[in-house]
Each structure stands twice: as structure tokens, then as C-alpha cells.
Amino acid sequence: MTVLKALKKIFGKAEGEQSSPLTPTPVTPSAQRVQHDATAETPSRSAAPRESKSVERPLPSKEKPAKPRRERAAKPIDTWKLEDFSVAPAEGKTRFHDFKLSPELMHAIHDLGFPYCTPIQAQVLGYTLNGRDAIGRAQTGTGKTAAFLVSIITQLLQTPPPKERYMGEPRALIIAPTRELVVQIAKDAADLTKYTGLNVMSFVGGMDFDKQLKLLESRFCDILVATPGRLLDFNQRGEVHLDMVEVMVLDEADRMLDMGFIPQVRQIIRQTPVKSERQTLLFSATFTEDVMNLAKQWTTDPAIVEIEPENVASETVEQHVYAVAGSDKYKLLYNLISQNDWIRVMVFANRKDEVRRIEERLTRDGISAVQMSGDVPQHKRIRALEGFREGKIRVMVATDVAGRGIHVDAISHVINFTLPETPDDYVHRIGRTGRAGSSGTSISFAGEDDAYALPGIEALLGRKIACEMPPDELLKPVPRKN
Structure with a gap:
């Protein structure tokens, strides 16, 4: 017994002692903002800055201490050069080379085998890469997903992350009506971001909530793809904050109308910055009066691009x-x-x-x-x-x-x-x-x-x-x- 007490005393834990007040308390990382150099300036959102109409928004009460940032490391591109992606100009076609895209993004586009833009990509990127809102009319299979993903990735690479940020605070938000579409968009986003270090996450109903929460707590979320219901679950629990969304995409707006999701989408959009402080892209297979009314409410001077179905x-x-x-x-x-x-x-x-x-x-x-x-x-x-x-x-x-x-x-x-x-x-x-x-x-x-x-x-x-x-x-x- 004497020997046991002596050992405990040597290691600083005599019998009956409490933990040292210096002992760190375990923390959960999902929602806590990480403090950086607050004196540094944050670049503007895009090449076409909007008038600031900041509205102070109360943050959800469920805040959690921070975990050190764990960014996904960008894959090296020193063995690949843009010259390896040679695409000859062709009449009536637009190359991805014709836009000022980063080498990391061009490398991923090269891997996917996309030398020329589809019509929706060529038209939409001409506006969105300059920071303009856009409304696109196009069917599935025309390349619209890549159109808005290329725009999002370019925006996030050109603008450094905010100096103060929660773990669950995405910089780009994509809302889609079905689970399959969310999974497909997230897969395409992962393919296009694989050399950039940007993190892509997807939240859908019907899958384990706790697993999705652990993913959110493991690293910062740059691009979030979600169905409306599951996104609201995370937002209302204080796990996801939408006050720093720089780019918001509403995909298949007509389908969201048909499925009755618009009240949920309205709740989500109210959590994001005002429309003058974010870029909004809306895609729909049809331009009904209801769709255009929504676009008018949620976009600022949008470019309208139509691809005939x-x-x-x-x-x-x-x-x-x-x-x-x-x-x-x-x-x-x-x-x-x-x-x-x-x-x-x-x-x-x-x-x-x-x-x-x-x-x-x-x-x-x-x-x-x-x-x-x-x-x-x-x-x-x-x-x-x-x-x-x-x-x-x-x-x-x-x-x-x-x-x-x-x-x-x-x-x-x-x-x-x-x-x-x-x-x-x-x-x-x-x-x-x-x-x-x-x-x-x-x-x-x-x-x-x-x-x-x-x-x-x-x-x-x-x-x-x-x-x-x-x-x-x-x-x-x-x-x-x-």
C-alpha cells in the first residue's frame, strides 16, 4: 500500500486528488468559430462587388469550443502543367482554357476529359465568373452541374476563407430536391476539387444523422450540398451556420416547387447573407411564372441563360x-x-x-x-x-x-x-x-x-x-x- 501511494505521489495523482485545473476539457468542434488575425483584411466576394447591406443575425445558441483546423491537403500538381491539357480552338465551341481558371481546377477538368464547354457551361460561366447572379433553364444532362461547380470553386480559390469561422459554416451552399441528385452533385464536386484542398460535404435524409455530424465536426466545410429538410435539421440544432455563404445554388427549382419544398427553402435563405452580399444561381427545367417570381425575390440583376429542352x-x-x-x-x-x-x-x-x-x-x-x-x-x-x-x-x-x-x-x-x-x-x-x-x-x-x-x-x-x-x-x- 505504501508503494502504491508513493507511485501516485510521483505521478502527481495522490489518492483522492481531483484533476488539475490545467487539464484540458474535451471539446466538440462542430460550431465554434476559429479566431484568426482579426486585423487582416478579407478580400471582396467577387470581381463585381455588391453594395453591403449587412444585417446582424443572432447565432444559434448551441456553440461548441473549437478544434484545430484540419484542411484537406491539396494534391501536388508540380508534375502536371497546363501545357499537358492541349485543346485546339474550334469554331462555335468554347474551351475551358478560354476562362481564367486555376491550374488545380484545370487539372481536374483534364482528368474528367472535358475539352470543350457545353452550351449551358459556356453561357453561364461568362456571367458567373465575373460575380453576376444567373438563372439557367436547362435539362439534366446538359452539363449545368459542372457550370455552377466551376464557378463556385473559382470563387472559393480566389477569395481566402474568412478570418473568423465556425467548423460548420459553409462558404458555398447547393440545395437540390432529391437525395440522388445531392449525392451526384457532391460526387461531381469531389472530382473537380480533388487538387484544391476544398472540402465537400453532403447532407441528405434517410442516412445516419450522427455519421453526417461527425463528418461535419472533423473539418471545415467549404461546399455543402443538401436536401432542404436535412439542412434545416442541422441548422436548427445549431450545427450548421449559413451566415458566411458566398455562393448559393438552387438546383431544379421547378421540382422543389412541385414537391412543396419552397417554405423550407425560404427558411434556409433567411439564414444566409442578404442577396446583395452573396452570389445566387438558380436552375430550372422550366421558367414558369412561379419559378420566375422566386428568382426575382432571391437574385440581383440575374443573367438569364436558356437551353431549349x-x-x-x-x-x-x-x-x-x-x-x-x-x-x-x-x-x-x-x-x-x-x-x-x-x-x-x-x-x-x-x-x-x-x-x-x-x-x-x-x-x-x-x-x-x-x-x-x-x-x-x-x-x-x-x-x-x-x-x-x-x-x-x-x-x-x-x-x-x-x-x-x-x-x-x-x-x-x-x-x-x-x-x-x-x-x-x-x-x-x-x-x-x-x-x-x-x-x-x-x-x-x-x-x-x-x-x-x-x-x-x-x-x-x-x-x-x-x-x-x-x-x-x-x-x-x-x-x-x-
């Missing part, structure tokens, strides 16, 4: 319509896929229960299939999407909402098991194939319950789609499996 739909996708009884639709679907041995097919239906039944029947009849709808847990959705992308799963069956954020190359066929009620959704659906200039095929089943939607679709496309009867061999009974 019918060009995307009609030039790269071969379109067919089969007139078929509702009771024969599944036979037609099964025989089309099995007789032609199609490998990567996307099937759309209007309701979740239809999606589930189609997926279950295809699986039962020996065709590998997965469903994509709001009822499927997020981890299963991600696994299903990867299996489909890799070709391990032949058919993905989806609703419009779930399918909106799916970006998979080499989808050979899109099948509309039921015609959509909104013509714009038809263009979005068939835009899953024929991407980036490649060819694709869409086949729509027009039955007694949904053929009424065809005239509206044809009016949007500006042309008729021939309606044909399916040949008898495509209506053969589905063989029973033992």
Missing part, C-alpha cells in the same frame, strides 16, 4: 409510342427486354406502388431489377444505383422524383410504362438516355388510362410521335419460372 429530347433520342391495353403492358415490357437482351434499361411509372410491382415481377421472372422511389432507404438506393451503373443490374424502375437525380452513362433505353401527367417530365425521363451527344431510344406505352397525356407531350416537342401497335411476338405470355 426540345433540342435535348429530339436530336439524340429515337422516340416510339406503342398503343397497348393496360393488361398487356407488363408482357410488352418483359418481351422487349428479354427478346432484345437489353442490359441497361430505365423504366418509369407514375406511382410508387406501380414501381414496386414492376420490380417484383421482373425479378420473379428472371430479369435483374431494382426499384428507386421515396420508400427505399437511402443506403439501399445508393447500392442499387451503383449496381445499375456497373451493369450488374439490368433494369431500374423509378418514379419521376427519384429518377430526376440519376446520372448514369450508357443507358440504352428508357421505357415509359405509364405516360407522365406533366409533359416536362417526359423530357426529363427520356433525357436519361442519349446523353452527351450519344444516341438512345425511348419507348412509351400509351394505354386507355394515360393516352390523354400524349397531345401535351407532342405540343412541347413541337412534333408528332407516331403511335404503333406492338407486334404479336412482343405480346406473348411471360413464361413461368420453376
Whole structure:
């Protein structure tokens, strides 16, 4: 016993002693601002500074002590030079070289194999790289995601981080309506920032909140991509602060309207700097009166860029319509896929229960299939999407909402098991194939319950789609499996 007391005394912890007051207390890093040199000047937001109309905003009460900053180290680029990315000028095309982009960003663009800008990229970047707000009308698959990501990354690289900052205080915020779209945008952002040291995070519902919180507490967040509901969860808990957002992007604003997210988006925007002190980019497939009213509220003198949807739909996708009884639709679907041995097919239906039944029947009849709808847990959705992308799963069956954020190359066929009620959704659906200039095929089943939607679709496309009867061999009974 004497020996034990002596040892404790040697190590400064005699029996019954409390911890030294100098002993540090464990801290949680998510929300605490890190103090830097407060006397240093912070450069303005962009080349086109806006009038300052700062509004003092009370910070959430849940503040936490700081953790030393752990930036993601930028990958060295000394072995790569801009000269390695040689792209000859071409008439009617805009190169990424034609903009003043950083070597780190150009290196990532080179890795992705993008020598020339798409039309939406060329037009949007001409405005946004000069600090101007923009409203873009473009379908999925036109390159709009890269357009706003290149602009965001350039802004963050040109302007040093604020001198005083919380761990959970993003400098750029991207709001998207679906989990799949958030995941895809975050993946594209990670690809484009891999040589910059910028940190990208994504918050979506249906995934473990605590895991997302631990990620937020591990390092500063530069670019945050999120669905409205999950972002509000973090914001209202005081884990995320939006008062230093320099660039805000609203993607697929028309879809957010349709899904009823606008009240949540309004709450989020009220937490950001006033519109004169941030850059705002808004993208939508349609410019309805409601969308334009929102744009007017949230942007300042925006540049308007339009890419016509019918060009995307009609030039790269071969379109067919089969007139078929509702009771024969599944036979037609099964025989089309099995007789032609199609490998990567996307099937759309209007309701979740239809999606589930189609997926279950295809699986039962020996065709590998997965469903994509709001009822499927997020981890299963991600696994299903990867299996489909890799070709391990032949058919993905989806609703419009779930399918909106799916970006998979080499989808050979899109099948509309039921015609959509909104013509714009038809263009979005068939835009899953024929991407980036490649060819694709869409086949729509027009039955007694949904053929009424065809005239509206044809009016949007500006042309008729021939309606044909399916040949008898495509209506053969589905063989029973033992």
C-alpha cells in the first residue's frame, strides 16, 4: 500500500486528488468559430462587388469550443502543367482554357476529359465568373452541374476563407430536391476539387444523422450540398451556420416547387447573407411564372441563360409510342427486354406502388431489377444505383422524383410504362438516355388510362410521335419460372 501511494505521489495523482485545473476539457468542434488575425483584411466576394447591406443575425445558441483546423491537403500538381491539357480552338465551341481558371481546377477538368464547354457551361460561366447572379433553364444532362461547380470553386480559390469561422459554416451552399441528385452533385464536386484542398460535404435524409455530424465536426466545410429538410435539421440544432455563404445554388427549382419544398427553402435563405452580399444561381427545367417570381425575390440583376429542352429530347433520342391495353403492358415490357437482351434499361411509372410491382415481377421472372422511389432507404438506393451503373443490374424502375437525380452513362433505353401527367417530365425521363451527344431510344406505352397525356407531350416537342401497335411476338405470355 505504501508503494502504491508513493507511485501516485510521483505521478502527481495522490489518492483522492481531483484533476488539475490545467487539464484540458474535451471539446466538440462542430460550431465554434476559429479566431484568426482579426486585423487582416478579407478580400471582396467577387470581381463585381455588391453594395453591403449587412444585417446582424443572432447565432444559434448551441456553440461548441473549437478544434484545430484540419484542411484537406491539396494534391501536388508540380508534375502536371497546363501545357499537358492541349485543346485546339474550334469554331462555335468554347474551351475551358478560354476562362481564367486555376491550374488545380484545370487539372481536374483534364482528368474528367472535358475539352470543350457545353452550351449551358459556356453561357453561364461568362456571367458567373465575373460575380453576376444567373438563372439557367436547362435539362439534366446538359452539363449545368459542372457550370455552377466551376464557378463556385473559382470563387472559393480566389477569395481566402474568412478570418473568423465556425467548423460548420459553409462558404458555398447547393440545395437540390432529391437525395440522388445531392449525392451526384457532391460526387461531381469531389472530382473537380480533388487538387484544391476544398472540402465537400453532403447532407441528405434517410442516412445516419450522427455519421453526417461527425463528418461535419472533423473539418471545415467549404461546399455543402443538401436536401432542404436535412439542412434545416442541422441548422436548427445549431450545427450548421449559413451566415458566411458566398455562393448559393438552387438546383431544379421547378421540382422543389412541385414537391412543396419552397417554405423550407425560404427558411434556409433567411439564414444566409442578404442577396446583395452573396452570389445566387438558380436552375430550372422550366421558367414558369412561379419559378420566375422566386428568382426575382432571391437574385440581383440575374443573367438569364436558356437551353431549349426540345433540342435535348429530339436530336439524340429515337422516340416510339406503342398503343397497348393496360393488361398487356407488363408482357410488352418483359418481351422487349428479354427478346432484345437489353442490359441497361430505365423504366418509369407514375406511382410508387406501380414501381414496386414492376420490380417484383421482373425479378420473379428472371430479369435483374431494382426499384428507386421515396420508400427505399437511402443506403439501399445508393447500392442499387451503383449496381445499375456497373451493369450488374439490368433494369431500374423509378418514379419521376427519384429518377430526376440519376446520372448514369450508357443507358440504352428508357421505357415509359405509364405516360407522365406533366409533359416536362417526359423530357426529363427520356433525357436519361442519349446523353452527351450519344444516341438512345425511348419507348412509351400509351394505354386507355394515360393516352390523354400524349397531345401535351407532342405540343412541347413541337412534333408528332407516331403511335404503333406492338407486334404479336412482343405480346406473348411471360413464361413461368420453376
